[in-house]
Amino acid sequence: MKKFSAIYLLVFLLLIFNLFSLIGFHTRLSSLENKISTLNNNLNITWNEVKQNRNYIKKLAEVTNNNSIYFDKRLTTQAKTFKEYLINITKVINSLYANYSLLNSKVGLLETQIQRGLDLASIRKAIVAVETEEKLGTGFFIDDYKILTSYHVIQDYKRPKIKLYNGDVHLGKVIKYDEARDLALISIEKKGEVILNLSDSEIRAGERVYAIGNPLSLEFTITSGIVSAIREDKDTGILYIQTDVPVNPGNSGGPLINSRGEVIGVNTFKLVSKRVPTEGLGFAIHVSEVKKFLNES
Secondary structure: OHHHHHHHHHHHHHHHHHHHHHHHHHHHHHHHHHHHHHHHHHHHHHHHHHHHHHHHHHHHHHHHHHHHHHHHHHHHHHHHHHHHHHHHHHHHHHHHHHHHHHHHHHHHHHHHHHHHOOOHHHHHHHEEEEEOOOOEEEEEEEEOOEEEEOHHHHOOOOOOEEEOOOOOEEEOEEEEEEOOOOEEEEEOOOOOOOOOOEOOOOOOOOOEEEEEEOHHHOOOEEEEEEEEEEEEOOOOOOEEEEEOOOOOOOOOOOEEEEOOOOEEEEEEEEOOOOOOOOOOOEEEEEHHHHHHHHHOO
């Protein structure tokens, strides 16, 4: 009997212990369910906030995008305007620079002319009178002992007389000539006091030019005018400078000089007409033809 009572008591105690364990577990389970519920509520709240923030961000993005488009268009317009402004400024600067360069070139040329002094009185010392028994013409020193003139002045004469600016007369020697170009080269034992340079500059219609010669025995006469045109003989291809500088018999073989004191041609003839009066139709062999003549052997 005592044995069964002990067993019953033990079973009863186990039931009581399990009951308390179940009550404790239920209590912990209820606490956990409360925590899960709280966490779920917090998650719902957070999710709602996320959705609200997402909508806000979306709206903000739309506003930002619209503003960006507006500012992009505005900035693009301003950039184009500024670019056009820069282009216009650049054009103005280039124009000013071009005008400055042209003006500077002209000033430089003027200064050179002033410094060199286009001293026609001194240039005349390079001029000579070329005389034969039949004709009187003009020549000029292109080297210390060489004189250039027109072929038709000396023609068959091999030893023409050369009268210098100072009045001295010397006997010259024809060393070379070209009938087609109407040019002749004469050597002389007397050294030239002044040597004239052949021009390398472009010859332009309208530029001021000068002729020095012995028209009608009026020795060392200076006349002036302009370049009227550049002409080419259709038959020979020889270039001529047309000028309105007064030239007459005796000027042949004399230099046509530019404003820098350089020889641009050799005066050779003028056009005259018996039917109608003519003026200012003088012609000079182009300096390029002179250089060809001098360089040919």
